[in-house]
Amino acid sequence: MPGSALLQALGDRVRSLREARGDTLAELAEAAALSRRFLVEIESGRANPSLRKLAALAGALGRPLAELCDLPLGPPPQRYALIGLRGAGKSTLGRLFAAHLEVPFGELDDHIEALRGLTRGEIFALEGAASYRRSEADALEDWLAHHGTGVLAVPGGIVESLPTYQRLLATCRTIWLQAAPEEHWQRVAAQGDTRPMRADPAAMERLRQLLEERSAAYAKAMVHVDTSGRSPGDCLETILDTIFHGA
Numbered sequence: 705m706p707g708s709a710l711l712q713a714l715g716d717r718v719r720s721l722r723e724a725r726g727d728t729l730a731e732l733a734e735a736a737a738l739s740r741r742f743l744v745e746i747e748s749g750r751a752n753p754s755l756r757k758l759a760a761l762a763g764a765l766g767r768p769l770a771e772l773c774d775l776p777l778g779p780p781p782q783r784y785a786l787i788g789l790r791g792a793g794k795s796t797l798g799r800l801f802a803a804h805l806e807v808p809f810g811e812l813d814d815h816i817e818a819l820r821g822l823t824r825g826e827i828f829a830l831e832g833a834a835s836y837r838r839s840e841a842d843a844l845e846d847w848l849a850h851h852g853t854g855v856l857a858v859p860g861g862i863v864e865s866l867p868t869y870q871r872l873l874a875t876c877r878t879i880w881l882q883a884a885p886e887e888h889w890q891r892v893a894a895q896g897d898t899r900p901m902r903a904d905p906a907a908m909e910r911l912r913q914l915l916e917e918r919s920a921a922y923a924k925a926m927v928h929v930d931t932s933g934r935s936p937g938d939c940l941e942t943i944l945d946t947i948f949h950g951a
Contacts, residue, residue: 787881792891793936807855812840815843815846840859841867
């Protein structure tokens, strides 16, 4: 990657982490003992900060220095991430896709639970959504560190955390599995989970609203595949044709 592009990638990373924390330029500059003007130069990709200043920025952002400096240096590795709401087909298609590529398949939720020793529900109940999002970010970093290749199914809510989602987009070839709200509903019920429907007449409307709210973020994925009314094999063919043949 050319130096200018590398500095721009660094600037984008710093900006996204700062905005996710809710810090202003002045607040982050003060916490990192940098001038506001220099921080503006970093975020715009025009400054080449020293390692010491990068370490100060990482500390002020509350993130490891390695995460701040882990920038793309060339073509992306052969890592694929499937995104979308629950019931889109991420687990089923992910396993088929990974088997075809002969690479490992994983689910980020499983990775979170293995690292934390708690279920997803327990993390939410005991520690709250913010703690779960931090665990999600840490689990993604751990998966990336151990997988130069692989297929990963990620929770639909990963788009709620901008830095984590941007990290996913930068390190994996992302595939958005879309489906009609009714199909999401039916697939979740077919898995034996009737909780979304139980005594809640507004559940379907909330599902539609959630899909609408997240669609713009999901649309940032490299590949879009509508799985409604289609077999897993047919959807897999579309993914393979799109990625490897530009169909």
